[in-house]
Amino acid sequence: MFPLLWLLLAGPVSPPGMSSSVDPAFLSLAREVEAALRDGNPAALDARxxxxxxLQRVTRGLPVSSAFIEELTADVHKRGWPLGRRLLGSGGQGLQVRLLHVRMRGRTPFALFRVLSDSGLNYLEFELGRNARNEAVIFDLHPYLEGERLSESSWRVYLLAAAERGQCLTQRLRGPDREWVEHLPQLRRIERLLAEDRDREALEEMDRLPPRVREARFTQLRRLAVLASLDEAEYALGLLTFEKAFPGDPLLDLFALDNPLLRGEGAVMMQAIDRLDRRVGDPYLHYLRGMVMLRQEDLAGAKRSFQKALEGDPALLAPYVELLSLAIEExxxxxxxxxxxxxEREIKGGEMRVRIEDGPHASAFLESAEYKAWLGRQVARERRDGGSELSGPTVP
Structure with a gap:
């Protein structure tokens, strides 16, 4: 099968389905979040x-005085939470973000987003609510690949910050929290090593942490992230360690999609995709099923899966690309x-650039009457109103 590449700019996003029990204000807020993530606009996120x-969630239970909490959180009170910068990094451009649904869990609304980036697939879940002025706002965030809520990870940051500022926490803490504080110098050394791209040394330092800190979910996830950039075999072993420590964790299904040892195991990959789909209800996962079927040379099954992906989310372009590639090959x-x-219909008002690389099937398509008629319509429309664009065939 020849490679076919595409680039989509300014594509549309159709509204997700919503239960009638969800307040429309929360769906409106979720759409604002989606637009801010897609456009790389951190200020819009921070404002909501x-x-x-x-801050109350982050500092709840910290064994320090209220006066010290005020000192510790002064910068946040002054500048606010950098939620947008945390999610978007330096710019956020190139993120493919899709609001999947807004659902009630008990009396609390949650908005779930699919995020595709250079780092792969992730899901972001926002807990929504109303503030003192009865406005729909964001209360908390759970990036699935981080394995915990922003309030939980920030609590640990504040705990260690309090320890660094001379608070005698070891007398007021028990269990793993006390060990985090006792090994603060070692944790800071790990951070420095990672910042200096000395990943192997950072791993060795992680392995010297005491068992309860080393085996904590946060440490295990950090370790996996480092292993993923170092060695495929070590990463696979790290996954096995994580699975043993946290059996049945939904994160394992996300990890499985990138596990090099499972890429040829179609049945195992399908099971992981199915488990993840039951949790997130994402049409994109039909596309991933189709890609597994392609590797198994089940072309009919792959086509059905790509079509299901488009039925669930017509704005997905990746299934179109695979179906187009198969149609040209056939x-x-x-x-x-x-x-x-x-x-074209799915990117109304946007730009579409298609590049078809050289090959015998591609050449036949580019010489076909059907393609030439379509290209003529494209050129005419481009001259008329600046519509979608097509770049001609290119050789790799």
Missing amino acids: LDGDEL ADHAGAVRLLEAM
Whole structure:
């Protein structure tokens, strides 16, 4: 199968389904979050965060005085929470963000987003609520790949910050929290090593932590992130260690999608995708099923999965790309043009650039009457109103 590459700019996002029990204000807020993430706009995210509520969650239970908490949180009170910068990094451009649904869990609304980036697939879950002025706001955030809520990870940061500022916490803490504080110098050394790209030394330092700190979920996830950039075999072993410590954890299914040792295990991959889908209800996972089937040379099954992905989320372009590639390979030129037209409809008002790389099947398609007629319509429309664009065939 020849490679077919695509680039989508300014694509549309159709509204997700919503239960009638969800307040429309929360769906409106979720759409604002989606637009801010897609456009790389951290300020829009930060403006909808209830910083006071988050700060209460972060500092709840810290064994320090209220006066010291005020000192510790002074910067947050002054500048606010950098939620947008945390999610978007230096710019956030290139993120593919999709609001999947807004659902009630008990009396609390949660908005779930799919995020595709250079780092792969992730899901972000926002806990929503109303502030003292009865405005719909964000209370908390759970990035699935981090394994915990922002309030939980920030609590640990504040605990260690309090220890660094001379608070005698070891007398007021028990269990793993006390060990975190006792091994603060070692934890800070790990952070410095990672910042200096000395990943192997950082791993060795992690392995010297006491068992309860070393085996904590946060440490295990940090260790996996480092292993993923170092060695595939070690990463796979790290996954096994994580699975033993946290059996049945939903994170394992996300990790499985990137596990090099499972890429050829179609049945195992399908099971992981199915478990993840039951949790998130994401049409994109039909696309991943189709990719597994392609590797198994089940072309009919792959096509069905790609079509299901598009039925669930017509704005997904990746399934179109695979279906287009298959249609061209099978010399279904009319079908390939129908797919191109469908892609155009899904990016109303945006730009579509398709690059078809050289190869015998591609050459036949590019010489076909169907393609030339479609290209003529593209050129005419481009001259008329600056619509979608097509770049001609290129050689790798």
